[in-house]
Amino acid sequence: MGNTTQVKTKKKEKLKSLQRRGNYLAKASNQIQLLEKDRLHGMRFSEKLKLHDQFPLRPAPIEILQLNLGYMCDLTCEHCHVDAGPDRKEIMTKETLEQVLEVVDQAKVKTVDLTGGAPEMNPHFIWLVEELSKRDVKVIVRSNLTILVSNKKYRTYPEFFKKHKIEVIASMPCYTKDNVDKQRGSGVFNRSIEALHNLNELGYGMENSDLDLHLVFNPGGASLPPDQKSLEQDYKVRLKEDWNIQFNNLYTITNLPISRYLDFLLAANKYEDYMETLVNAYNPIAAENVMCKNTLSVDWEGYLYDCDFNQMLQLKVASERQHISEFDYGTLMDRDIVIGQHCYGCTAGAGSSCQGTTT
16 A cells, blocks of 8 residues: 555656746756756767768758647656646647648648647647648647547547548557556556557558558667667567557657656766767767758747757757748758757667657
8 A cells, every 4th residue: 555655646746747847957948058068978969970971960851841739738758858748738829830831832741740749639630630631741640649538529539530541650658558657657558558449440550551550669768769670579469469459660769868858867867877878879870861851840839940859949940030930941951950969869779760760
């Protein structure tokens, strides 16, 4: 009984964002100050790029427009780099979304990646997907799964996903209950399994289906992800045997040392060791294929970033035009990508992106 009480208390404390707690790391400037301390981590990321004749990083044509529809979420996961949660009220407005659609038309964007928080919680979500479908744009939704079964309002969303052939990329940091609930909250595993069953019944992730369902793994501790292909096979075997669940691909993503994951590292006294791990695992091939080259990230207010991680650190694009309302393709292509010590996370080992490994 004593242990149970302790676990419940711990879970209750985690149900608050850094912002709600008034944590020092809630301010992006404080995170950057910590990450960029000269005495830590040896070589600067910019110097590492120069060593391999890869500096500066320059953008390629935009293939993916990634929209953060807001920080509101039904979960408060331990490692969330967005610091999302039920207490976050930031939501992208319809006015900003209309400006996004103008850019989709102007730049002939073929893929729009919807993320959050829980992107489904944006009140204009259905309208946006319908507008993108009219434009024959591929839509990706990054779902935490639990939102699809936790509230009656969202239980119809899987059918809506199917109607518009939305690609679903779902958080699933492990195939065991204990590990998932430890990282994401009590009861999350069971609700995730229920949501996956519902998606499978609609054809998502099934053989010979055109409805793609991908899962995302990120390490629970201070380590790099294991081999993506090997882990994918483990996932497929365990989820099929234990729960009769199928999916297409597993994406392994490295935890970047920002926001709540940075808070986790500091609390566990593993921050410096983890940064050394990232720096020592630098892979120049991964650096050539970083997602910031072909992806443009848009925050809930409409500001532009080279990637979702830069967005969370409030490092806007190095361009005179930094808002979606003043979008100019040529100006954006003539910029250097903004980098920092956190970028080691995307270039370590097999590399890391929102679509998994990069090598």
